[in-house]
Amino acid sequence: MKTKYLPLISFIMFAIVSVSFGQQITVELKDSASLPEKEVTLGDIAYLSCSDADLLKKVHNVIIGNTPWPGNVRKIEKNIIASRLLDAGINPNEVSFGGSDFTMISVESITITGDEILQTAKEYVISKLAYSEGNEEIVVEAEKPPNDIMLPLGGGIMRIAVSQVNENKSSGRVQIVVRIYLDEKQYHKIPMYFTIRRYEDIVVASRKINRNDILAAKDIWIKRIETTNMPGITTFDRIEPLLGKRILYTIPVGKPITQNMVDDPAVIKKGEIVKILVKIGNLSILTKGVAKEDGYRGRAIKVMNLDTKKELYGEVKDDCTVKIIL
Structure with a gap:
C-alpha cells in the first residue's frame, strides 16, 4: 500500500520545486540612481527579473519612499527594500539580492547660484532707493552671499519674488527676503541682509x-x-x-x-537802548527802553521802560525796535 503513493509524492515535490524556481525574484541594486522628484519605486533603483510577468510588475511598483531634496542624497539599503517588499505582501525570502549592498538616490535638478540670487536681491534694493537732488552717492553692500539653491528639474514654472521687511527704511542695515516658487508654490525662502550707505x-x-x-x-x-x-x-x-x-x-x-x-545772530544786544512801541487800537506810543537780554528778530525779549522802570516783554521787530506784547 505504501509503495502506491511514492510516485505521487515525488510528482508533488517536483512540482513545488519547479514553481518555486520558476517564480524566483532577482533584485540587483544599482550603485546610484538620479531621478525626477517623485515617489521612488523598486524598479527605479534596481534591475529586476522574474519569470512571472504579473509578479515582476508588482515588484517593480513596490514603493520605497520619496526622492530627497535637490542637492541631497538618500541611501537605500537591502533591509529597507526587504521591509517594503513585506509591506507589499511579497516574501523577502523568495527574493535573491545581487549587485550593491545599497543604492544612493539623488534627484535631477537645476542650480540657481548664490551670485544670481544676490544680484536679483541687490537690483531690487537699488530700484527701491530714492536719490536726493545733488551729488549723493549710494553704495549697496551684501553682508553675506547666499548658498546655491538646487531645484528639481521639471518641477514647474519658476518665479522669484523679492521683498523688504521694513519697506520704509532706505539706509543702514535692511533685511530682504527672496522667495522661489515652483508653479506658485513656495519652494525656498532666503533671508538676506544689505547695508545701504549714503555719501x-x-x-x-x-x-x-x-x-x-x-x-x-x-x-x-x-x-x-x-x-x-x-x-x-x-x-x-x-x-x-x-x-x-x-x-x-x-x-x-x-x-x-x-x-x-x-x-540767526542777535540784532539787539543786552544793555542796548531800544525803542519800545506800544499799540492800543489806532493809538501808537513810542518810548525808550533798555534790552535786558539779547534779542532775535521775530522773537520775544525782555526790556525795561526807562521812564517807569517797569520790565515788559515785546517782539523784536528790527535792530532797534521792540513791540510790546499786550
Whole structure:
C-alpha cells in the first residue's frame, strides 16, 4: 500500500520545486540612481527579473519612499527594500539580492547660484532707493552671499519674488527676503541682509567752533562724508547760507553743520537802548527802553521802560525796535 503513493509524492515535490524556481525574484541594486522628484519605486533603483510577468510588475511598483531634496542624497539599503517588499505582501525570502549592498538616490535638478540670487536681491534694493537732488552717492553692500539653491528639474514654472521687511527704511542695515516658487508654490525662502550707505558733499567744521561764534568762510568747508546714520537731519551743501549764522553750541572739527546747530545772530544786544512801541487800537506810543537780554528778530525779549522802570516783554521787530506784547 505504501509503495502506491511514492510516485505521487515525488510528482508533488517536483512540482513545488519547479514553481518555486520558476517564480524566483532577482533584485540587483544599482550603485546610484538620479531621478525626477517623485515617489521612488523598486524598479527605479534596481534591475529586476522574474519569470512571472504579473509578479515582476508588482515588484517593480513596490514603493520605497520619496526622492530627497535637490542637492541631497538618500541611501537605500537591502533591509529597507526587504521591509517594503513585506509591506507589499511579497516574501523577502523568495527574493535573491545581487549587485550593491545599497543604492544612493539623488534627484535631477537645476542650480540657481548664490551670485544670481544676490544680484536679483541687490537690483531690487537699488530700484527701491530714492536719490536726493545733488551729488549723493549710494553704495549697496551684501553682508553675506547666499548658498546655491538646487531645484528639481521639471518641477514647474519658476518665479522669484523679492521683498523688504521694513519697506520704509532706505539706509543702514535692511533685511530682504527672496522667495522661489515652483508653479506658485513656495519652494525656498532666503533671508538676506544689505547695508545701504549714503555719501554726500556737505558743509563741515574746518576748525573747532565755539558756542555763540558767528560763522565765517574760514570756519567751514565742503567735504564728502557718509550720511547713512543721519536720516531726517537737515545738512547744508553750500557755504553761503551759513555765513553770519550764530553757533548754538561747540562744534568739533570735521563735524557736519546741521540746521539745529545754527541760528540767526542777535540784532539787539543786552544793555542796548531800544525803542519800545506800544499799540492800543489806532493809538501808537513810542518810548525808550533798555534790552535786558539779547534779542532775535521775530522773537520775544525782555526790556525795561526807562521812564517807569517797569520790565515788559515785546517782539523784536528790527535792530532797534521792540513791540510790546499786550
